[in-house]
Amino acid sequence: MAECDAEWELCKENIQPLRHGRTISALHQALCHQHEGNNTALNQKKQSYESELRLYEGDDPLDVWVRYIKWTKQTYPQGGKESNLSVLLQRAVRRFTDDKKYQDDIRYVELWIEFAEGCSDPMDIYRFMQAQGIGTMQAALYIAWSEENEKRGNLKMADSIFQNGVKCGAQPSEKLHAFHRALQARVCRQMMSSMTDQKKDHDDDEDGEGSEEPQRSSLVELKAKGKKKAVVPINRASASVGYARGLHFKQPLGPKQNSRLEIFDENKNPETEPQEPRLEIWTAPPTARAKENEQKPEKWTNVKLPLKSRSGLSVAVPPPLPTFQPFVEEDHQPPAVTPCKINPAVNSVLSARKPCRVQETPLKMLSQHTQHAAEGKPREQSMYCKELLYCGVIEFCFEELRAERYRQKLQTDRQTD
Amino acid sequence: MSLFGTNTGFGAGTTGVFGSATTDSHNPMKDVEVTSPPDDSISCLAFSPPTMNGNFLIGGSWANDVRCWEVQDNGQTVPKAQQMHTGPVLDVCWSDDGSKVYTASCDKTAKMWDLNTNQATQIAQHDGPIRTIHWITAPNYSCAMTGSWDKTLKFWDTRSPNPMMSLQMPERCYCADVVYPMAVVATAERGLIVYQLENQPSEFRRIDSPLKHQHRCVAIFKDKQNKPTGFALGSIEGRVAIHYISPPNPAKDNFTFKCHRSNGTNTATPQDIYAVNAISFHPVHGTLATVGSDGRFSFWDKDARTKLKTSEQLDQPITACCFNNTGNIFAYASSYDWSKGHEYYNPQKKNYIFLRNATEELKPRNKKW
Numbered sequence: 001m002a003e004c005d006a007e008w009e010l011c012k013e014n015i016q017p018l019r020h021g022r023t024i025s026a027l028h029q030a031l032c033h034q035h036e037g038n039n040t041a042l043n044q045k046k047q048s049y050e051s052e053l054r055l056y057e058g059d060d061p062l063d064v065w066v067r068y069i070k071w072t073k074q075t076y077p078q079g080g081k082e083s084n085l086s087v088l089l090q091r092a093v094r095r096f097t098d099d100k101k102y103q104d105d106i107r108y109v110e111l112w113i114e115f116a117e118g119c120s121d122p123m124d125i126y127r128f129m130q131a132q133g134i135g136t137m138q139a140a141l142y143i144a145w146s147e148e149n150e151k152r153g154n155l156k157m158a159d160s161i162f163q164n165g166v167k168c169g170a171q172p173s174e175k176l177h178a179f180h181r182a183l184q185a186r187v188c189r190q191m192m193s194s195m196t197d198q199k200k201d202h203d204d205d206e207d208g209e210g211s212e213e214p215q216r217s218s219l220v221e222l223k224a225k226g227k228k229k230a231v232v233p234i235n236r237a238s239a240s241v242g243y244a245r246g247l248h249f250k251q252p253l254g255p256k257q258n259s260r261l262e263i264f265d266e267n268k269n270p271e272t273e274p275q276e277p278r279l280e281i282w283t284a285p286p287t288a289r290a291k292e293n294e295q296k297p298e299k300w301t302n303v304k305l306p307l308k309s310r311s312g313l314s315v316a317v318p319p320p321l322p323t324f325q326p327f328v329e330e331d332h333q334p335p336a337v338t339p340c341k342i343n344p345a346v347n348s349v350l351s352a353r354k355p356c357r358v359q360e361t362p363l364k365m366l367s368q369h370t371q372h373a374a375e376g377k378p379r380e381q382s383m384y385c386k387e388l389l390y391c392g393v394i395e396f397c398f399e400e401l402r403a404e405r406y407r408q409k410l411q412t413d414r415q416t417d
Numbered sequence: 418m419s420l421f422g423t424n425t426g427f428g429a430g431t432t433g434v435f436g437s438a439t440t441d442s443h444n445p446m447k448d449v450e451v452t453s454p455p456d457d458s459i460s461c462l463a464f465s466p467p468t469m470n471g472n473f474l475i476g477g478s479w480a481n482d483v484r485c486w487e488v489q490d491n492g493q494t495v496p497k498a499q500q501m502h503t504g505p506v507l508d509v510c511w512s513d514d515g516s517k518v519y520t521a522s523c524d525k526t527a528k529m530w531d532l533n534t535n536q537a538t539q540i541a542q543h544d545g546p547i548r549t550i551h552w553i554t555a556p557n558y559s560c561a562m563t564g565s566w567d568k569t570l571k572f573w574d575t576r577s578p579n580p581m582m583s584l585q586m587p588e589r590c591y592c593a594d595v596v597y598p599m600a601v602v603a604t605a606e607r608g609l610i611v612y613q614l615e616n617q618p619s620e621f622r623r624i625d626s627p628l629k630h631q632h633r634c635v636a637i638f639k640d641k642q643n644k645p646t647g648f649a650l651g652s653i654e655g656r657v658a659i660h661y662i663s664p665p666n667p668a669k670d671n672f673t674f675k676c677h678r679s680n681g682t683n684t685a686t687p688q689d690i691y692a693v694n695a696i697s698f699h700p701v702h703g704t705l706a707t708v709g710s711d712g713r714f715s716f717w718d719k720d721a722r723t724k725l726k727t728s729e730q731l732d733q734p735i736t737a738c739c740f741n742n743t744g745n746i747f748a749y750a751s752s753y754d755w756s757k758g759h760e761y762y763n764p765q766k767k768n769y770i771f772l773r774n775a776t777e778e779l780k781p782r783n784k785k786w
Contacts, residue, residue: 040544379688381689382653382654383711383757384692384710385756385758388758389631395605395631397605397633397653398754398755399755400566402505402759403505405759406504406523407523
């Protein structure tokens with residue numbers, strides 16, 4: 001344990017911050033488990049949560065989910081694929097979408113917000129929540145929604161969302177008001193600073209040059225290298241990603257500070273999103289799309305290789321054989337191969353790449369859903385308890401369900417004895 | 418061999434052909450009922466190997482017991498012995514000489530049951546329930562292979578408390594089959610691993626699942642030289658994949674087919690899809706039988722890609738099936754498979770094991786004669 005105490009010091013950069021903090025003991029434990037590669041205890045705990053999800057018979061099924069998600073966050077400090085948190089959140093929020101009991105349950109709303117923050121477009125989710133009436137009485141929804149708008153520089157919208165929340169009478173109202181005031185304060189400060197900036201820019205402009213490019217605040221100026229005189233832009237992240245609150249607030253989508261005339265550019269994102277959140281009929285929640293390491297396929301290059309052979313057949317010319325014999329050491333032995341007798345000839349090391357799945361966008365899912373509704377009945381139906389098998393993050397088989405129930409019964413029998 | 422306890426009370430004369438007197442649908446195929454069936458769902462069935470004289474049937478159940486019956490030539494079944502585990506029994510297999518039976522259980526242990534002495538000894542221990550057990554006889558070793566929900570595959574020489582080998586799997590073991598020198602394990606999350614067993618067990622290849630839904634049962638088939646060449650994999654959604662390990666033309670030789678579904682020709686109602694609970698290959702003809710949650714069994718010819726027969730619907734799912742070594746008896750077990758959760762479980766419902774003459778019905782149809 002002594003060596004584990006220092007463990008978290010070494011892994012600090014791999015620990016994702018949590019809004020409500022981490023318990024140090026859980027963190028120690030999680031890091032210890034990972035250090036020792038000991039997964040059996042983790043797996044057992046996970047399995048027990050999974051079976052609890054399926055066997056729970058009380059009147060607060062959300063509680064199991066909340067505990068499971070909390071445990072997952074504490075146990076996998078790095079987050080990432082292994083924790084399966086995004087899937088877990090998605091399953092949890094979907095499960096109770098139609099449950100009126102949980103619509104304004106703060107735990108449920110917080111799960112939704114967390115889910116939304118993991119999505120590539122949280123706005124869709126918030127709009128969906130509003131349309132479904134999930135969390136419309138909770139201040140937390142409006143705060144998260146407004147923050148998202150603020151992040152994108154849509155300050156008007158951010159403000160109107162707060163107003164909307166107040167109109168709906170979201171609770172706790174003091175909190176909502178406090179955040180609203182804070183937003184207004186930030187907006188004011190930013191306007192002040194941008195005005196002074198503009199003035200300064202104006203002065204700089206008259207000086208002549210150099211003001212169009214933002215300056216690096218730290219390190220030296222970027223220099224052009226080689227013959228080409230192109231200099232890399234300083235801000236290489238897309239505008240929506242970079243986000244700072246407070247004094248350095250920059251208006252990402254606003255007109256360039258030194259240009260006096262705004263020219264409409266159709267390629268740019270529209271500056272303002274619809275003023276009033278539209279009330280649409282959402283039939284299915286959008287999917288979380290913010291998966292890690294998923295690259296969208298793109299065309300690599302436009303260049304086509306010309307066909308060289310005159311006959312029109314593109315035959316790859318084999319490289320010429322070397323004119324010498326490669327030297328082989330005398331005591332050389334071929335490396336030992338694991339025996340495989342079934343058919344070593346067909347042991348293909350590289351398998352063919354599978355075609356990419358068509359990405360499911362929220363919109364697409366919606367249209368599919370409505371299509372199904374139009375068609376009426378599905379063409380096939382599974383005659384087994386699918387919702388039980390696929391309730392949590394991992395799948396169960398019939399026997400596992402039954403064995404869990406058997407185990408539970410055995411336990412209660414023992415307790416009563 | 419010792420008999421069942423006297424309290425089970427049944428004479429040898431209670432078996433036999435029931436004729437048309439039965440009107441309920443528990444035995445619509447009018448097959449021979451095995452006497453004294455287990456008191457809970459039957460999870461697995463296995464017939465004795467060819468080295469034994471006569472036919473002995475082993476069945477494991479969720480009532481924690483393993484039973485052994487002798488099946489006489491006239492179709493009568495005589496209960497012979499039984500053993501208990503402290504948890505439900507999930508799989509059974511025979512040793513090559515037929516003197517021992519190996520049993521795997523939810524109590525995380527596997528046992529070796531010596532039929533001569535009627536003694537059972539523990540031979541394996543896992544961290545989770547053991548789902549599968551198979552006996553492997555290689556020229557240089559013999560062992561029991563156990564696949565568990567603790568995501569390991571272990572090999573036991575039956576004398577040592579420690580496994581001679583333990584292989585980690587990516588997921589929980591759901592089903593497995595062994596025909597020396599090949600073993601196939603299908604796991605949760607649609608994992609599929611082929612092992613080779615010569616010299617010592619080792620992973621041979623992982624295969625992308627040919628199926629889209631959860632794996633449920635797997636059975637290895639042999640080629641004309643009696644060597645294992647591929648496997649049939651059944652899924653939870655009414656489909657079986659025939660997969661060759663190294664086919665000359667993978668795109669053509671490997672295929673899947675639908676089974677255990679309600680009639681899909683009627684477009685007004687949706688097609689009902691049931692799980693494929695077990696697959697078994699006929700030892701002589703190489704044709705196969707599938708049994709499903711819909712309470713039907715079907716016989717198929719994978720080479721001609723045709724269905725040979727589908728049974729009438731039983732009033733319960735069919736949970737297990739097997740052929741005897743000469744291929745003239747097809748045994749299948751009718752009991753609840755938990756496919757609809759515990760609400761649909763009726764402990765009062767009787768479980769059955771039926772025996773059917775399999776000589777004619779499983780002959781490939783397109784043979785020239």
